[in-house]
Amino acid sequence: xxxxxxxxxxxxxxxxxxxxxxxxxxxxxxxxxxxxxxxxxxxxxxxxxxxxxxxxxxxxxxxxxxxxxxxxxxxxxxxxxxxxxxxxxxxxxxxxxxxxxxxxxxxxxxxxxxxxxxx
Numbered sequence: 138x139x140x141x142x143x144x145x146x147x148x149x150x151x152x153x154x155x156x157x158x159x160x161x162x163x164x165x166x167x168x169x170x171x172x173x174x175x176x177x178x179x180x181x182x183x184x185x186x187x188x189x190x191x192x193x194x195x196x197x198x199x200x201x202x203x204x205x206x207x208x209x210x211x212x213x214x215x216x217x218x219x220x221x222x223x224x225x226x227x228x229x230x231x232x233x234x235x236x237x238x239x240x241x242x243x244x245x246x247x248x249x250x251x252x253x254x255x256x
Contacts, residue, residue: 143196147189147206154182154213161220171224179217186210 157179164171189196190210197204 143189143200144203144206147186147203147210150182150186151206151209151213154179154210154217157182158213158217158220161217161224165220165223165227 157175160169160175161171161179163169164175190207193207193211197207
């Protein structure tokens with residue numbers, strides 16, 4: 138029957154998504170890095186679920202047993218959206234810090250060059 142493999146897919150993706158979401162949250166707490174590989178894994182999960190989500194209303198109506206797992210997936214999407222906003226803020230803050238450090242290093246380099254010229 139088609140609903141069982143589909144239900145299994147949604148439950149498997151939800152489990153994987155939960156792990157990836159936890160890893161993203163851990164990166165905000167400094168427990169790990171949020172890398173390009175994490176983004177790729179999230180993208181794969183989202184791509185796998187895209188055709189299912191596109192049919193979620195129909196599926197929930199025709200196969201009530203899939204409704205709860207789809208709601209879990211949607212809740213995880215909302216959590217991911219909020220987490221990604223926080224990650225973006227962290228990355229923008231780091232970028233600003235790096236830019237300031239780069240400017241400082243350029244100034245120090247100029248001072249060192251000027252010092253060598255006056256010796």
